Amino acid sequence: MKCFNCGNVLSNSDICKTCGEDVALYKRIVRLSNALYNDGLAKAKVRDLTGAAASLRQSLKLNKNNTDARNLLGLVNYEMGEVVPALSEWVMSKNLQKENNIAGNYIKAIQSNQNRLDTINQTIKKYNQALLYCRQGNEDLAVIQLKKVLSLNPRLIQGHLLLSLLYMKIEEYEKAAKSLNRVLKIDTANTTALRYMHELEKLRKGPQSAAAAAKVKENANRVAYRSGNDTIIQPTVRFRENTGLSHVINILIGLAVGAAVVWFLVVPGYRQSLKSEMNKAAIATSEEVATKTAEIASLKESLATAQSESEAAKTELALYAGETGLVAAYENLLTASNAYDAGDDVAAAEALTKIDATKLTGAAKALYDSLAAETTAKAAKSLYASGYADYQKGNYAEAITKLSKVVTMAPSDADALYYLGRSYQKSGDTANANATFTKVIELFPGTKQANNAAANIK
Amino acid sequence: MIDFEEELKKFHPSLEVEDVEETIYNQDITDMTDILKEMMKELKEKKK
Numbered sequence: 001m002k003c004f005n006c007g008n009v010l011s012n013s014d015i016c017k018t019c020g021e022d023v024a025l026y027k028r029i030v031r032l033s034n035a036l037y038n039d040g041l042a043k044a045k046v047r048d049l050t051g052a053a054a055s056l057r058q059s060l061k062l063n064k065n066n067t068d069a070r071n072l073l074g075l076v077n078y079e080m081g082e083v084v085p086a087l088s089e090w091v092m093s094k095n096l097q098k099e100n101n102i103a104g105n106y107i108k109a110i111q112s113n114q115n116r117l118d119t120i121n122q123t124i125k126k127y128n129q130a131l132l133y134c135r136q137g138n139e140d141l142a143v144i145q146l147k148k149v150l151s152l153n154p155r156l157i158q159g160h161l162l163l164s165l166l167y168m169k170i171e172e173y174e175k176a177a178k179s180l181n182r183v184l185k186i187d188t189a190n191t192t193a194l195r196y197m198h199e200l201e202k203l204r205k206g207p208q209s210a211a212a213a214a215k216v217k218e219n220a221n222r223v224a225y226r227s228g229n230d231t232i233i234q235p236t237v238r239f240r241e242n243t244g245l246s247h248v249i250n251i252l253i254g255l256a257v258g259a260a261v262v263w264f265l266v267v268p269g270y271r272q273s274l275k276s277e278m279n280k281a282a283i284a285t286s287e288e289v290a291t292k293t294a295e296i297a298s299l300k301e302s303l304a305t306a307q308s309e310s311e312a313a314k315t316e317l318a319l320y321a322g323e324t325g326l327v328a329a330y331e332n333l334l335t336a337s338n339a340y341d342a343g344d345d346v347a348a349a350e351a352l353t354k355i356d357a358t359k360l361t362g363a364a365k366a367l368y369d370s371l372a373a374e375t376t377a378k379a380a381k382s383l384y385a386s387g388y389a390d391y392q393k394g395n396y397a398e399a400i401t402k403l404s405k406v407v408t409m410a411p412s413d414a415d416a417l418y419y420l421g422r423s424y425q426k427s428g429d430t431a432n433a434n435a436t437f438t439k440v441i442e443l444f445p446g447t448k449q450a451n452n453a454a455a456n457i458k
Numbered sequence: 459m460i461d462f463e464e465e466l467k468k469f470h471p472s473l474e475v476e477d478v479e480e481t482i483y484n485q486d487i488t489d490m491t492d493i494l495k496e497m498m499k500e501l502k503e504k505k506k
């Protein structure tokens with residue numbers, strides 16, 4: 001503690017040792033100032049800003065050089081949204097104590113953010129404008145203006161208090177309560193806020209509350225603001241107050257609109273592109289099918305041609321190949337010729353019977369005819385004698401073989417045919433026997449052999 | 459019962475940033491110490 005007169009440090013004595021002034025009262029004043037500062041600090045810690053400000057002002061009234069009290073008062077003012085009073089306290093603090101003063105840091109912090117300072121200045125101007133609207137009776141305009149102010153400077157307690165007062169006037173008690181709660185959050189023991197809150201409780205419980213609620217509903221549907229020289233009145237939507245719900249609803253509406261846009265704009269285009277792709281694929285497939293069909297038709301035609309050629313070749317081959325073919329005929333002719341040369345008329349005749357004479361032409365036909373003339377009759381006679389002998393001996397199998405050859409060589413030999421039938425009959429082959437007898441009757445009617453055959457048919 | 463008009467009178471315009479200088483200049487920061495000094499001075503003069 002320094003002497004108020006000479007500025008030297010004081011001792012425990014009530015007299016200044018330097019200038020001799022009675023400093024007892026001075027010391028008491030300083031101690032009281034410090035006590036009030038401590039009280040203000042304690043209140044500030046529990047957010048009783050109104051109480052803290054009052055204590056700190058008292059402290060400064062006792063001792064203006066109480067730098068701590070002045071700096072703290074500046075902080076309290078700043079916290080209550082009163083930036084200019086805060087700034088002025090810090091500037092005075094800095095002037096009174098230039099060295100080791102935290103006020104310099106506070107001033108620097110504010111000045112460094114010029115944009116923020118400009119914004120706060122604008123909010124103060126708008127708050128003053130709102131106050132003017134209130135005094136002029138334009139509560140609606142005042143409400144709009146104050147909402148703007150508080151959105152930019154939410155700690156402006158005076159703004160909240162004025163807004164709550166306006167809400168109470170227009171009987172929007174819920175909104176008034178909201179504003180007052182915000183004040184009490186910043187300044188827990190704000191006397192004005194507590195008084196308004198008390199009054200609000202009374203109003204809410206009052207008999208007029210039902211009518212007030214109806215009026216609130218009516219007034220909530222409109223809002224007016226000034227734009228230049230015009231006053232614009234617009235209907236409001238209540239649910240805007242409930243930002244969470246409005247966000248959810250907006251999101252749902254956005255999703256629905258997005259889904260509708262996709263369904264009506266995107267999906268048809270996609271379907272169209274799919275269709276065109278499918279059409280292209282179908283066309284390509286059709287073309288391929290047509291090509292393949294043409295190929296198949298061509299191949300079928302080729303196949304038919306090849307088949308007919310094959311048939312023709314087979315026919316021609318059949319002419320030459322096989323037992324009845326020309327090759328076989330020539331072979332048998334050769335066999336017959338060799339057998340005749342060897343004196344075996346029977347073998348020659350047998351070989352000749354295997355030949356289809358109609359297929360022979362030219363020299364082969366002549367040879368055939370010559371051999372047939374020379375050998376057939378003799379062979380038939382010889383074979384008939386042998387076959388008949390076998391029939392009489394009971395060698396029916398041999399008889400059938402030989403007599404069958406005779407029938408082939410000499411078709412006009414009725415006896416051979418008859419005894420062939422008898423051989424079949426004797427050997428138990430009734431079917432062939434009957435067929436042979438029938439043949440005898442057909443080929444040689446009226447003859448002895450025919451009569452005998454008729455008698456033997458069973 | 460709150461009287462709107464009466465309450466409104468209690469609200470004063472806030473100081474703007476441009477008013478800081480004027481506010482500081484006009485602020486009366488006379489404290490008890492200053493009053494004590496004055497009183498001590500007057501006492502001395504009276505004694506003389």
